Amino acid sequence: MSTGATPIGVGMLGCGVVGAGVVKLLQDKSALYAHRTGRRIELAKVGVRDPHKDRGVALDAALLTTDLHAVTTDPDVDIVVELMGGTEPAVELMLEAIRHGKHVVTANKEAIAKFGREIFTAANEMGVDVYFEASVGGGIPVIQPFKRSLIANEVTELAGIINGTTNYILTAMTEQARDLADVLDEAQRLGYAEADPTADVDGHDAKYKLAILASLIFGCRIDVDQIHCEGIRGVTATDIAYAKQFGYVIKLLAKAAQHERGIEARVHPCLVPVGHPMAAVNGVYNALFLKGDAVGDVMLYGRGAGQMPTASAVVSDILNIASDITAAKSSRLMACQHNHTGTLLPMSETISQFYLRLSTHDRPGVLGFVGSGLGQHGISIETFVQSRVTGGLAEMVFITRPAREADIQHALTQLKASDSVHDVSSVLRVGP
Amino acid sequence: MSTGATPIGVGMLGCGVVGAGVVKLLQDKSALYAHRTGRRIELAKVGVRDPHKDRGVALDAALLTTDLHAVTTDPDVDIVVELMGGTEPAVELMLEAIRHGKHVVTANKEAIAKFGREIFTAANEMGVDVYFEASVGGGIPVIQPFKRSLIANEVTELAGIINGTTNYILTAMTEQARDLADVLDEAQRLGYAEADPTADVDGHDAKYKLAILASLIFGCRIDVDQIHCEGIRGVTATDIAYAKQFGYVIKLLAKAAQHERGIEARVHPCLVPVGHPMAAVNGVYNALFLKGDAVGDVMLYGRGAGQMPTASAVVSDILNIASDITAAKSSRLMACQHNHTGTLLPMSETISQFYLRLSTHDRPGVLGFVGSGLGQHGISIETFVQSRVTGGLAEMVFITRPAREADIQHALTQLKASDSVHDVSSVLRVGP
Numbered sequence: 001m002s003t004g005a006t007p008i009g010v011g012m013l014g015c016g017v018v019g020a021g022v023v024k025l026l027q028d029k030s031a032l033y034a035h036r037t038g039r040r041i042e043l044a045k046v047g048v049r050d051p052h053k054d055r056g057v058a059l060d061a062a063l064l065t066t067d068l069h070a071v072t073t074d075p076d077v078d079i080v081v082e083l084m085g086g087t088e089p090a091v092e093l094m095l096e097a098i099r100h101g102k103h104v105v106t107a108n109k110e111a112i113a114k115f116g117r118e119i120f121t122a123a124n125e126m127g128v129d130v131y132f133e134a135s136v137g138g139g140i141p142v143i144q145p146f147k148r149s150l151i152a153n154e155v156t157e158l159a160g161i162i163n164g165t166t167n168y169i170l171t172a173m174t175e176q177a178r179d180l181a182d183v184l185d186e187a188q189r190l191g192y193a194e195a196d197p198t199a200d201v202d203g204h205d206a207k208y209k210l211a212i213l214a215s216l217i218f219g220c221r222i223d224v225d226q227i228h229c230e231g232i233r234g235v236t237a238t239d240i241a242y243a244k245q246f247g248y249v250i251k252l253l254a255k256a257a258q259h260e261r262g263i264e265a266r267v268h269p270c271l272v273p274v275g276h277p278m279a280a281v282n283g284v285y286n287a288l289f290l291k292g293d294a295v296g297d298v299m300l301y302g303r304g305a306g307q308m309p310t311a312s313a314v315v316s317d318i319l320n321i322a323s324d325i326t327a328a329k330s331s332r333l334m335a336c337q338h339n340h341t342g343t344l345l346p347m348s349e350t351i352s353q354f355y356l357r358l359s360t361h362d363r364p365g366v367l368g369f370v371g372s373g374l375g376q377h378g379i380s381i382e383t384f385v386q387s388r389v390t391g392g393l394a395e396m397v398f399i400t401r402p403a404r405e406a407d408i409q410h411a412l413t414q415l416k417a418s419d420s421v422h423d424v425s426s427v428l429r430v431g432p
Numbered sequence: 433m434s435t436g437a438t439p440i441g442v443g444m445l446g447c448g449v450v451g452a453g454v455v456k457l458l459q460d461k462s463a464l465y466a467h468r469t470g471r472r473i474e475l476a477k478v479g480v481r482d483p484h485k486d487r488g489v490a491l492d493a494a495l496l497t498t499d500l501h502a503v504t505t506d507p508d509v510d511i512v513v514e515l516m517g518g519t520e521p522a523v524e525l526m527l528e529a530i531r532h533g534k535h536v537v538t539a540n541k542e543a544i545a546k547f548g549r550e551i552f553t554a555a556n557e558m559g560v561d562v563y564f565e566a567s568v569g570g571g572i573p574v575i576q577p578f579k580r581s582l583i584a585n586e587v588t589e590l591a592g593i594i595n596g597t598t599n600y601i602l603t604a605m606t607e608q609a610r611d612l613a614d615v616l617d618e619a620q621r622l623g624y625a626e627a628d629p630t631a632d633v634d635g636h637d638a639k640y641k642l643a644i645l646a647s648l649i650f651g652c653r654i655d656v657d658q659i660h661c662e663g664i665r666g667v668t669a670t671d672i673a674y675a676k677q678f679g680y681v682i683k684l685l686a687k688a689a690q691h692e693r694g695i696e697a698r699v700h701p702c703l704v705p706v707g708h709p710m711a712a713v714n715g716v717y718n719a720l721f722l723k724g725d726a727v728g729d730v731m732l733y734g735r736g737a738g739q740m741p742t743a744s745a746v747v748s749d750i751l752n753i754a755s756d757i758t759a760a761k762s763s764r765l766m767a768c769q770h771n772h773t774g775t776l777l778p779m780s781e782t783i784s785q786f787y788l789r790l791s792t793h794d795r796p797g798v799l800g801f802v803g804s805g806l807g808q809h810g811i812s813i814e815t816f817v818q819s820r821v822t823g824g825l826a827e828m829v830f831i832t833r834p835a836r837e838a839d840i841q842h843a844l845t846q847l848k849a850s851d852s853v854h855d856v857s858s859v860l861r862v863g864p
Contacts, residue, residue: 139730140727142581144573144577145573145576148580149576150744151751152746152750152751277713281709292744294571294740295570295744296741298573298735301733308728311726312582312724312727315584319584
């Protein structure tokens with residue numbers, strides 16, 4: 001196959017850290033990519049805020065523009081690569097590119113999670129591709145495995161460690177017995193956490209990614225605001241130590257499962273048994289663990305963020321589209337095939353095992369009182385330890401058998417109101 | 433998109449355990465698959481040796497034939513699924529199908545590893561697809577991730593646990609401190625090992641899979657007979673116990689790496705550090721661990737064999753081709769793009785850390801003698817223990833620093849010939 005045909009023009013919206021990685025790959029490996037796709041891939045236009053910023057790559061000044069619409073409408077651009085992040089003006093620019101018949105590659109999890117309906121509907125109408133491999137799990141193959149390699153399956157459940165910042169923090173807290181504030185501070189200095197860490201630490205980034213994954217595997221739109229979302233601010237060094245004693249590590253998990261009455265989708269810290277493959281996913285690594293009804297358990301593991309891993313996913317998407325452009329149509333398997341919104345199961349109806357840490361008054365009968373209080377709500381205990389009596393207070397730590405979220409919440413409300421329980425120190429779920 | 437168009441006809445060659453799984457999926461999920469691909473997928477013909485055998489699935493007798501050529505030439509068949517295994521007559525039948533313009537899906541690692549040149553050349557000439565996701569790693573997404581999701585990378589090295597039988601055996605030996613013969617016997621009773629276990633236990637199955645992977649990532653044909661291949665017959669409960677003491681587990685690894693002077697490709701037992709993600713891959717699970725120059729480390733994990741995991745890969749391939757048939761041509765990225773044979777590095781030139789277990793005569797100066805013997809060949813020691821003196825013999829166990837294979841072999845030959853060393857009990861490599 002000749003590579004003498006018209007080159008494939010790539011237009012970029014934004015050129016920060018990941019963008020510079022994309023430019024570097026397209027420049028350094030242009031001969032390899034021409035061989036692999038059968039087409040030359042050429043950077044046609046790069047829309048940026050500041051054309052004079054040093055990006056660490058040699059970019060022809062003639063390619064740079066501050067007019068982002070010049071990228072989405074350029075006749076030499078076949079594929080628009082959106083790397084601005086956020087929803088405005090990224091979403092409007094992607095829609096404009098699609099209306100002009102451009103294929104789109106994006107790493108923007110928030111835009112896809114919140115405006116998937118608008119973006120995919122427009123793309124299907126125009127018969128163009130929207131690829132978003134980089135939006136979940138950085139460079140880990142995730143989207144194509146779901147859309148292609150596992151397409152014979154119905155994926156019934158999914159648990160992911162899909163936020164690198166929080167996994168870095170939890171790993172450091174676990175390995176070095178340090179507090180969240182201390183590790184977060186270090187992560188910010190090292191560039192693993194943003195100056196405003198809210199999106200990561202409070203679980204929103206993981207929530208956007210979970211919405212994208214749940215939408216893919218269950219074939220419906222997901223209302224991202226309905227996803228139960230807890231971050232890691234409540235996780236303490238004490239909980240991590242108890243978890244270890246019980247044979248668990250604490251991870252921020254994003255979970256999804258299909259039930260008859262709706263889709264379970266939730267993000268929260270979770271105790272993971274040390275023998276489970278997810279327990280060994282440390283530092284900035286991410287992993288997706290899924291069950292397919294034919295394939296069984298599958299895990300996809302790798303770097304969930306960073307310049308070159310993310311650029312790897314973005315450029316692979318570009319090459320996939322470039323290779324298929326010769327076929328002059330978008331790929332059905334890679335297109336979005338749904339447009340109805342799935343019913344999400346209320347968090348109160350989900351079932352988990354729970355890790356409960358209670359501060360109780362140290363007097364006879366308290367264990368019986370607490371045990372009965374849980375039992376009245378149908379909650380059984382799997383493991384129990386009591387320790388560290390200080391100032392007339394004893395610490396009781398339970399791991400329960402699987403229980404309804406609502407039952408746990410009711411039982412804890414009742415226990416908190418009693419004069420035997422001083423405080424509920426921690427409530428974490430056990431999984432995955 | 434309508435599914436009213438002409439259905440896609442599937443013809444099967446062989447219908448054993450995996451074939452029955454494929455039939456089951458195509459029957460049970462026909463509506464889902466029609467939605468996902470936009471085409472109805474219909475079983476058009478099934479070629480078998482014995483049409484009267486009970487396969488555990490309801491197969492219309494009119495579809496069955498003992499004439500395998502009737503499958504490869506049937507005008508109603510668009511995709512031929514080859515599940516016979518072995519090379520003859522499977523390869524000839526696949527070539528016949530290709531010559532008749534059929535796309536091919538196969539789970540046959542031996543046929544692809546040995547006859548890839550003939551099969552892919554014919555497919556490229558005819559413009560048809562040959563998909564072989566099931567040939568490596570059962571249902572784990574492997575081939576499409578390499579050909580699509582990671583295509584922006586040059587994969588520089590690879591280590592895989594890609595044989596379920598040997599991993600089951602080594603896991604049982606490790607967890608239950610049992611001997612190979614004992615566990616192999618059990619594995620045969622449970623159906624995890626064949627009556628003749630040679631292909632698995634001696635590493636040939638892993639070697640075929642490694643040839644396919646190395647060919648994909650390095651873009652050249654691989655002469656499968658040149659791959660260094662050791663099975664697990666030399667691994668003893670004693671070695672597993674020592675490995676544990678040093679912080680390792682023993683796995684059968686398939687490894688490949690690109691060097692300036694050639695491609696390193698080898699299959700042998702290996703000590704894997706307990707903290708490495710590959711160390712947690714147990715039982716019949718498989719995993720591929722790879723390094724891409726942009727993406728960094730990636731691991732793909734799941735069931736490497738079994739009826740439904742393998743059927744998952746086969747049927748996903750069918751659906752991928754069915755979805756793309758509307759584009760009326762094969763996909764460049766999924767096609768084989770090379771036809772030259774790569775240069776394999778001789779095993780003697782590869783570098784590994786080594787685990788050495790020597791039985792020595794228990795007298796003064798022997799440790800010095802052995803240490804000097806290794807040192808003369810440029811081999812340094814990382815860890816050493818000596819133990820269990822019986823009958824005038826002492827056992828010395830070393831883990832070396834990285835050393836050339838040839839240097840280790842020369843040093844051991846020299847030590848064996850000396851009157852200080854009674855025997856070289858074990859030589860294993862440390863990795864991955």
